[in-house]
Amino acid sequence: MPKLSKKTLVVYYSKSGNTRRVALKIREKTGADCYEVEPIDDYQRSWKLYWIAVKHFITRKRPKLRGSPPNFEAYDVIFVGCPIWAAFPFRAWTIPPPLLSFLYQNRFQNKKVVPFATYDGYAGRFFEIFEKKAKDARIINGLIFKNVPRVSEKILEEQTAALLKKVAEANV
Ligand SMILES: Cc1cc2nc3c(=O)[nH]c(=O)nc-3n(C[C@H](O)[C@H](O)[C@H](O)COP(=O)(O)O)c2cc1C
Numbered sequence: 001m002p003k004l005s006k007k008t009l010v011v012y013y014s015k016s017g018n019t020r021r022v023a024l025k026i027r028e029k030t031g032a033d034c035y036e037v038e039p040i041d042d043y044q045r046s047w048k049l050y051w052i053a054v055k056h057f058i059t060r061k062r063p064k065l066r067g068s069p070p071n072f073e074a075y076d077v078i079f080v081g082c083p084i085w086a087a088f089p090f091r092a093w094t095i096p097p098p099l100l101s102f103l104y105q106n107r108f109q110n111k112k113v114v115p116f117a118t119y120d121g122y123a124g125r126f127f128e129i130f131e132k133k134a135k136d137a138r139i140i141n142g143l144i145f146k147n148v149p150r151v152s153e154k155i156l157e158e159q160t161a162a163l164l165k166k167v168a169e170a171n172v
Contacts, residue, residue, distance in 0.1 A: 012037065030164065077112045143159060
């Protein structure tokens with residue numbers, strides 16, 4: 001497993017735990033600090049969630065977040081993860097409103113930022129959109145993890161190792 005010698009932070013939003021699972025795996029392998037993005041009023045888990053999310057994309061709602069973000073100055077590499085939301089059929093969205101709030105509220109001046117996501121089958125233009133929202137960051141495109149609940153620990157370890165190798169070798 002490649003070690004990231006730099007001080008690492010993993011920021012993530014996770015509604016149903018898949019992205020959290022990946023974030024905690026990255027933490028396990030790198031010793032990173034973790035920060036969970038938590039909206040004050042989080043979305044209810046129901047069949048209506050998709051349409052509520054769509055409405056919030058259309059109206060550009062930016063949910064208020066709990067707490068205050070970590071001091072990025074302390075970190076060299078910042079992973080930022082989220083589930084893919086409403087990429088189909090709206091390819092230009094994909095990043096859930098709570099993570100958009102986080103990206104709008106923070107600047108990543110000169111930091112290496114590694115976006116990653118979890119999804120069920122269609123991820124739209126996640127990396128392209130992320131890059132537009134993460135101001136001033138030096139982006140290293142991470143990985144999009146498919147069907148996380150069905151992935152064994154062994155496969156998740158391998159996928160995470162591939163992600164960390166990519167980051168360790170990136171020259172940005
Ligand atoms: C509102 C909503 C919209 C979603 N839209 C998509 C989508 O467009 N494409 C896709 O592959 N999965 C989509 N999903 C599935 C999630 O991306 C996937 O299950 C993800 O791993 C959930 O991560 P989490 O457990 O960290 O919240 C959507 C889920 C929700 C709740």
